[in-house]
Amino acid sequence: SRSINLAVIPGDxxxxxxxxxxxxxxxxxLPQDVKLETKExxxxxxxxxxxxxxxxxxxxxxxxxxDAILLGAIGDPSVPSGVLERGFLLKLRFAFDHHVNLRPSxxxxxxxxxxxxxxxxxxxxxxxxxxxPYTGNGGTIRKGTEHxxxxxxxxxxxxxxxxxxxxxxxxxxxxxxxxxxLVHKNNVLTFAGHxxxxxxxxxxxxxxxxxxxxxxxxxxxxxLVTDPGRFxxxxxxxxxxxxxxxxxxxxxxxxxVAASGNINPGREFPSMFEPVHGSAPDIAGxxxxxxxxxxxxxxxxxxxxGYDAEADRIDAAVTADLTERAGKPARSTSEIGDALAxxxxx
Amino acid sequence: SRSINLAVIPGDxxxxxxxxxxxxxxxxxLPQDVKLETKExxxxxxxxxxxxxxxxxxxxxxxxxxDAILLGAIGDPSVPSGVLERGFLLKLRFAFDHHVNLRPSxxxxxxxxxxxxxxxxxxxxxxxxxxxPYTGNGGTIRKGTEHxxxxxxxxxxxxxxxxxxxxxxxxxxxxxxxxxxLVHKNNVLTFAGHxxxxxxxxxxxxxxxxxxxxxxxxxxxxxLVTDPGRFxxxxxxxxxxxxxxxxxxxxxxxxxVAASGNINPGREFPSMFEPVHGSAPDIAGxxxxxxxxxxxxxxxxxxxxGYDAEADRIDAAVTADLTERAGKPARSTSEIGDALAxxxxx
Ligand SMILES: CC(C)[C@H](C(=O)O)[C@@H](O)C(=O)O
Ligand SMILES: CC(C)[C@H](C(=O)O)[C@@H](O)C(=O)O
Numbered sequence: 001s002r003s004i005n006l007a008v009i010p011g012d013x014x015x016x017x018x019x020x021x022x023x024x025x026x027x028x029x030l031p032q033d034v035k036l037e038t039k040e041x042x043x044x045x046x047x048x049x050x051x052x053x054x055x056x057x058x059x060x061x062x063x064x065x066x067d068a069i070l071l072g073a074i075g076d077p078s079v080p081s082g083v084l085e086r087g088f089l090l091k092l093r094f095a096f097d098h099h100v101n102l103r104p105s106x107x108x109x110x111x112x113x114x115x116x117x118x119x120x121x122x123x124x125x126x127x128x129x130x131x132x133p134y135t136g137n138g139g140t141i142r143k144g145t146e147h148x149x150x151x152x153x154x155x156x157x158x159x160x161x162x163x164x165x166x167x168x169x170x171x172x173x174x175x176x177x178x179x180x181x182l183v184h185k186n187n188v189l190t191f192a193g194h195x196x197x198x199x200x201x202x203x204x205x206x207x208x209x210x211x212x213x214x215x216x217x218x219x220x221x222x223x224l225v226t227d228p229g230r231f232x233x234x235x236x237x238x239x240x241x242x243x244x245x246x247x248x249x250x251x252x253x254x255x256x257v258a259a260s261g262n263i264n265p266g267r268e269f270p271s272m273f274e275p276v277h278g279s280a281p282d283i284a285g286x287x288x289x290x291x292x293x294x295x296x297x298x299x300x301x302x303x304x305x306g307y308d309a310e311a312d313r314i315d316a317a318v319t320a321d322l323t324e325r326a327g328k329p330a331r332s333t334s335e336i337g338d339a340l341a342x343x344x345x346x
Numbered sequence: 347s348r349s350i351n352l353a354v355i356p357g358d359x360x361x362x363x364x365x366x367x368x369x370x371x372x373x374x375x376l377p378q379d380v381k382l383e384t385k386e387x388x389x390x391x392x393x394x395x396x397x398x399x400x401x402x403x404x405x406x407x408x409x410x411x412x413d414a415i416l417l418g419a420i421g422d423p424s425v426p427s428g429v430l431e432r433g434f435l436l437k438l439r440f441a442f443d444h445h446v447n448l449r450p451s452x453x454x455x456x457x458x459x460x461x462x463x464x465x466x467x468x469x470x471x472x473x474x475x476x477x478x479p480y481t482g483n484g485g486t487i488r489k490g491t492e493h494x495x496x497x498x499x500x501x502x503x504x505x506x507x508x509x510x511x512x513x514x515x516x517x518x519x520x521x522x523x524x525x526x527x528l529v530h531k532n533n534v535l536t537f538a539g540h541x542x543x544x545x546x547x548x549x550x551x552x553x554x555x556x557x558x559x560x561x562x563x564x565x566x567x568x569x570l571v572t573d574p575g576r577f578x579x580x581x582x583x584x585x586x587x588x589x590x591x592x593x594x595x596x597x598x599x600x601x602x603v604a605a606s607g608n609i610n611p612g613r614e615f616p617s618m619f620e621p622v623h624g625s626a627p628d629i630a631g632x633x634x635x636x637x638x639x640x641x642x643x644x645x646x647x648x649x650x651x652g653y654d655a656e657a658d659r660i661d662a663a664v665t666a667d668l669t670e671r672a673g674k675p676a677r678s679t680s681e682i683g684d685a686l687a688x689x690x691x692x
Contacts, residue, residue: 081543085533114571116462133479133500138537144544148504150537154479158494185585187431191484191496197427198490218592225460225571225596239531243589246564250571 003035004305007066007270011044013279014289014333015072021291021337022070022298025317028341029302029310039066043088044279045076054087060095068301069272072294073279086136093129096269098262099160100167101127101238102300103245103276105228105252108319110326113251115225121252123231124175126168127241129262131160132192134238154239156192161199167265168235169207179211179232180204183220183240196237220244224251249276256289257322259296263304271304273297287332292318295340310344317343349381350651353412353616357390359625360635360679361418367637367683368416368644371663374687375648375656385412389434390625391422400433406441414647415618418640419625432482439475442615444608445506446513447473447584448646449591449622451574454665456672457599461571467598469577470521472514473587475608477506478538480584500585502538507545513611514581515553525557525578526550529566529586542583566590570597595622602635603668605642609650617650619643633678638664641686656690663689 008023010016023038030036041063048054063069074084092098107113107121137153165182172180182200186193197214204212215223217240223230224247236244249258258276275293283289299314317340325331331339354369356362369384376382387409394400409415420430438444453459453467483499511528518526528546532539543560550558561569563586569576570593582590595604604622621639629635645660663686671677677685 081533082536082539086536090534114462115460133498134534136536137497138500138535140537140541142504143540146504146508148541150502150541151483152479152500152502152535152538154484154498154500156496156498158488158492162492185588187427188436188480188585188588189484189498190428190432190482191486192498193428194489195486195494195496218589221567221589221593222596222601225593226600239534242531242534243564243567247567247571247593250568254572255568 001033001035003037004030005065005067006036006038007063007069008038008040009043009069009071009074010040011072011074011279012046012076013073013281013284015044015074015279017285017287017289017333018275018291018294019070019072021333021340022294024337024341025295025314025344026298029313029344030307031310044074045079045084048079048084054084055091063092064096064269066270067305068270070298070301071272071274073275073277075279076281090134090136092272093262096272097130097264098269098272099128099130099164100261100263100265101129101241102261102263103127103241103248104259105245105248107252108322110323111253111257113253115228115251119229121228123228123248124171124233125241125245125248126164126171126233126235127245128160128164128236128238130238131156132238154189154192156195156237158195158199161196162203165200165203165235168233169203169210172210172233173207175232177232178209181231181234182212182214183217183234183236183244184214185217185240186214187216192237200235217244221247224248228252245276253322255293257292257296257318259293259300261297261300261304271301273301273304287334289333291333291337292322295337313344314340347379347381349383350376351411351413352382352384353409353415354384354386355389355415355417355420356386357418357420357625358392358422359419359627359630361390361420361625363631363633363635363679364621364637364640365416365418367679367686368640370683371641371660371686371690372644375659375690376653377656390420391425391430394425394430400430401437409438410442410615412616414616414651416644416647417618417620419621419623421625422627436480436482438618439608442608442618443476443610444618445474445476445510446607446609446611447475447587448607448609449473449587449594450605451591451594451598453598454668456669457603459597459599461574461597465575467574469574469594470517470579471587471591471594472510472517472579472581473591474506474510474582474584476584477502478584500535500538502541502583504541504545507542508549511545511549511581514579515549515556518556518579519553521578523578524555527577527580528558528560529563529580529582529590530560531563531586532560533562538583546581563590567593570594574598591622599668601639603638603642603664605639605646607643607646607650617647619647619650633680635679637679637683638668638686641683659690660686
């Protein structure tokens with residue numbers, strides 16, 4: 001008999017509320033013969049304030065014994081900027097080698113977009129997750145003086161770039177349009193730019209059916225608002241991916257519906273799935289958060305574990321729910337979760 | 347009697363066409379007693395192909411003897427990516443210490459925007475121009491092998507950050523809303539992020555009338571499409587500024603109307619003014635390019651040199667022209683230039 005051994009990290013703010021709905025939908029969609037075991041972890045601001053810990057070696061060991069991780073959101077204004085980001089979120093991505101950061105963007109019918117004319121949007125960003133300016137390389141000298149110098153080093157390796165570029169080509173090959181766009185800034189960041197561009201072109205030769213192009217990151221932001229339909233799959237660096245996926249979420253229905261996966265494709269470590277949004281302390285505890293992004297992250301999780309039919313059922317339920325939602329009064333977090341649970345079970 | 351000694355760099359593609367209109371409007375707006383002297387320089391792809399040169403020491407000496415520089419656009423697909431960018435554009439910004447890269451965004455009535463609901467947009471981005479990941483620091487080892495490592499180093503100094511932050515506060519103080527937003531990624535790029543944030547907070551204490559806030563660069567792209575009216579003045583790093591100003595241009599009427607100044611506020615070196623758009627080789631020589639961004643760059647140039655009334659006349663002429671343009675058949679590059687020249691003279 002099959003089983004899913006899931007680590008659950010509700011985290012801070014609305015993280016608690018949206019994860020509860022994600023689990024509700026997950027339980028509803030799984031066939032009877034799949035045994036779901038969940039273990040909750042208390043990472044985030046409260047644990048940090050209580051113990052000073054963000055993520056210990058023992059925590060990593062405990063997390064490692066799971067098939068996947070579902071995360072709500074981590075972050076609170078009471079914690080200095082960077083502490084939980086570097087000490088928990090990024091530490092986990094690096095420790096578990098989550099080098100494929102997958103962020104799909106699809107504008108569903110009836111869903112509000114800030115763009116005029118309700119354009120067609122259906123693309124996936126494959127963001128590198130373990131290199132670039134996110135490595136924590138760099139430092140500060142003469143801190144706090146008028147002679148302070150602070151550096152940030154973007155580290156890019158052939159090994160790291162090739163594996164994520166290859167992953168993106170495989171994903172592009174599997175999609176109807178079979179198109180892959182490299183987003184970088186190779187005219188200014190020429191060292192990293194050459195590495196990315198050369199590897200992209202080399203791997204492209206192995207995928208003759210995939211159409212490719214290249215766009216500078218600054219120009220990519222223009223296309224994302226003037227012609228988002230031109231994108232099918234995008235592969236890009238860690239920082240550029242961070243920036244353009246927030247913009248992508250904004251134009252394709254908002255961060256209330258943007259899902260993401262921090263994936264270790266070889267499954268040496270559990271992959272982690274989380275909504276793109278943060279902990280939104282301003283609306284926490286009020287039942288106002290939209291759990292849809294978390295529910296869609298559960299679909300990515302299921303797909304990663306091989307439960308494609310169940311993932312499809314969630315996607316279809318969300319599409320139906322969003323389409324019907326248009327123009328109706330707002331529902332609470334749990335009302336949306338309940339509606340989705342009913343749909344996926346039915 | 348007064349005089350302006352202007353270096354003119356038409357450059358590549360549509361650069362030639364738009365600069366001609368910029369000069370037309372400049373001549374028309376200047377009072378009789380101001381002597382305008384222009385010297386044209388042939389930088390760009392043709393010079394590079396003919397001589398292998400992008401910008402020599404002798405070129406810099408020659409440019410230095412001018413009050414300001416007007417640039418069309420530099421870049422052509424026949425030149426490898428990075429050669430003209432690093433060898434001309436960035437070399438010039440660094441050589442002439444253009445540390446304030448000024449990019450205003452204003453959505454004028456009747457001008458098309460990809461955003462629904464024609465929001466109010468009127469802000470200025472003050473982008474740092476001589477530091478960050480643009481310094482060319484970094485390198486490559488084991489190039490072309492599977493063990494290649496490429497680094498890009500973002501260099502940030504208290505000296506460099508403080509002068510641009512101070513410039514932004516002065517600009518915010520002079521605007522009706524008096525609001526300044528720092529855009530960075532201080533939760534991940536913690537070394538540079540702390541430097542920027544500390545200096546921003548320190549200088550803020552000297553400007554009690556200016557309201558301040560902080561937004562991560564990824565979130566800033568969301569606000570630029572969902573609530574651009576929240577911004578008044580933005581100060582940011584070189585790379586983040588590159589990215590968000592392209593997006594800002596896209597939402598506020600397109601790169602056809604986006605102007606920029608590469609400014610050396612102390613006037614030790616001539617400042618350079620240029621449209622944000624590139625050389626657009628696909629439409630070059632066809633009279634299709636919109637010269638408005640170049641004409642608005644001329645207005646920034648005049649303001650920098652102290653010709654405020656003339657700059658105001660250009661801004662007013664452009665506003666009137668854009669408002670009337672809505673819904674009418676497209677005019678050629680020179681027709682638009684002629685119309686603006688008539689308006690500023692009248
Ligand atoms: C919170 C932060 C560390 C994170 C990132 O920059 O990757 C977030 O913005 C994201 O996109 O997941
Ligand atoms: C062409 C390139 C070097 C330049 C930059 O990155 O600064 C351009 O994108 C700009 O914004 O002026």
